[in-house]
Amino acid sequence: MNRPYTIATLGSHSALQILKGAHDEGFRTLAIANRDTERLYRSFGFIDDVIGVDSYSEFPGLVGELEKRKSIIVPHGSFVAYLSLEDHKRMTIPYFGNKAVLDWESSRELQRDWLTRANITMPRQFKSGAEIDRPVIVKLYGAGGGMGYMFIRDARDFEKRAGDLKKAYTIQEYIIGVPPYIHYFYSPLEDKLEIMSMDRRYETNVDSLGRIPANAQEGMNVSPSYVVVGNQPVSLRESMLAEALRMGEDVVRVSKEICGPKGLFGAFCIETIITPDIQFYVMEISARIVAGTNLFIDGSPYSYLNYSEPMSTGRRIARELKNALLTNNLRLVLDDTSVL
Numbered sequence: 001m002n003r004p005y006t007i008a009t010l011g012s013h014s015a016l017q018i019l020k021g022a023h024d025e026g027f028r029t030l031a032i033a034n035r036d037t038e039r040l041y042r043s044f045g046f047i048d049d050v051i052g053v054d055s056y057s058e059f060p061g062l063v064g065e066l067e068k069r070k071s072i073i074v075p076h077g078s079f080v081a082y083l084s085l086e087d088h089k090r091m092t093i094p095y096f097g098n099k100a101v102l103d104w105e106s107s108r109e110l111q112r113d114w115l116t117r118a119n120i121t122m123p124r125q126f127k128s129g130a131e132i133d134r135p136v137i138v139k140l141y142g143a144g145g146g147m148g149y150m151f152i153r154d155a156r157d158f159e160k161r162a163g164d165l166k167k168a169y170t171i172q173e174y175i176i177g178v179p180p181y182i183h184y185f186y187s188p189l190e191d192k193l194e195i196m197s198m199d200r201r202y203e204t205n206v207d208s209l210g211r212i213p214a215n216a217q218e219g220m221n222v223s224p225s226y227v228v229v230g231n232q233p234v235s236l237r238e239s240m241l242a243e244a245l246r247m248g249e250d251v252v253r254v255s256k257e258i259c260g261p262k263g264l265f266g267a268f269c270i271e272t273i274i275t276p277d278i279q280f281y282v283m284e285i286s287a288r289i290v291a292g293t294n295l296f297i298d299g300s301p302y303s304y305l306n307y308s309e310p311m312s313t314g315r316r317i318a319r320e321l322k323n324a325l326l327t328n329n330l331r332l333v334l335d336d337t338s339v340l
């Protein structure tokens with residue numbers, strides 16, 4: 001590389017993993033951090049440069065600074081949380097990923113259409129409270145990390161509590177099972193899908209309710225909440241891995257039919273719940289690196305099978321960018337709005 005590219009991202013979520021991976025693959029690194037986190041990002045030797053901002057909404061105004069540094073943006077969960085779809089599409093800084101996927105991901109209806117076409121089973125969706133005939137979970141739109149979700153037992157319970165719902169919501173069948181989140185990486189250069197790692201979330205208070213016997217909970221008036229506070233590693237029963245791979249492959253295949261020929265590439269995550277009859281239900285797809293991959297900065301059991309060196313998802317992204325540069329294929333791994 002003549003003048004080295006800089007991998008840039010917002011200072012939160014999985015920025016440390018992304019920038020460590022970028023550094024290890026030979027890129028320069030940049031974090032855009034707010035006043036509270038600036039010091040944190042400056043404290044790491046693998047981060048070459050930190051730009052401090054008062055608010056992440058200033059990000060689109062930093063184009064000049066980013067261009068000067070020959071930056072490539074690697075987006076993570078905070079980009080979706082803090083920048084709008086329009087902000088994303090207006091950006092012309094080289095961007096790892098396909099922004100067309102964002103339209104399909106951000107609408108629950110389009111997402112359901114996409115996943116169903118990929119032969120994936122999703123929990124049933126209810127259009128109104130009157131239709132509810134089983135326990136459901138009510139999810140607010142745009143909720144950050146499960147905040148404000150409600151578990152509802154039946155239609156009567158819904159009627160009593162619907163008044164508390166201040167934002168738009170969807171009503172989904174509550175699936176009783178365990179929830180592994182599967183982290184994938186699809187390489188457009190190699191046309192190959194890899195399972196990188198898996199996690200389960202650590203959610204308060206739902207993950208503590210099983211610690212109090214049900215009869216002691218009676219009358220306590222606690223309802224489960226799903227606020228994520230961390231993540232735990234999971235390895236999947238090996239005979240279930242084939243289905244995990246199949247789901248990921250079908251999701252990528254269908255994405256090429258619906259989001260333009262590039263489809264979904266790079267890191268993504270399928271959030272599953274597995275029931276006792278070994279049925280995978282999929283709650284949601286995240287079309288980028290998820291924070292659960294932070295458990296595996298040093299690699300996971302699965303990434304070790306493919307790479308006999310530490311390979312986090314963040315590093316895998318940087319490896320793909322490096323391979324693209326070395327083979328003159330950078331455009332293949334960037335959104336089409338990217339101006340080089």
Ligand code: AMP
Binds near residue numbers: 077078144230231292
């Ligand atoms: P943050 O910048 O930490 O506020 O996170 C941005 C978005 O990512 C929010 O929607 C969070 O709920 C989500 N998020 C952050 N950390 C995690 C985590 N460890 N597991 C799952 N989601 C997370």
Ligand code: AMP
Binds near residue numbers: 149179
């Ligand atoms: P999500 O925002 O879709 O990632 O969901 C956050 C959390 O809510 C998950 O980690 C689960 O604990 C729980 N959850 C979401 N959807 C369902 C469902 N259909 N059935 C049971 N639990 C769910």
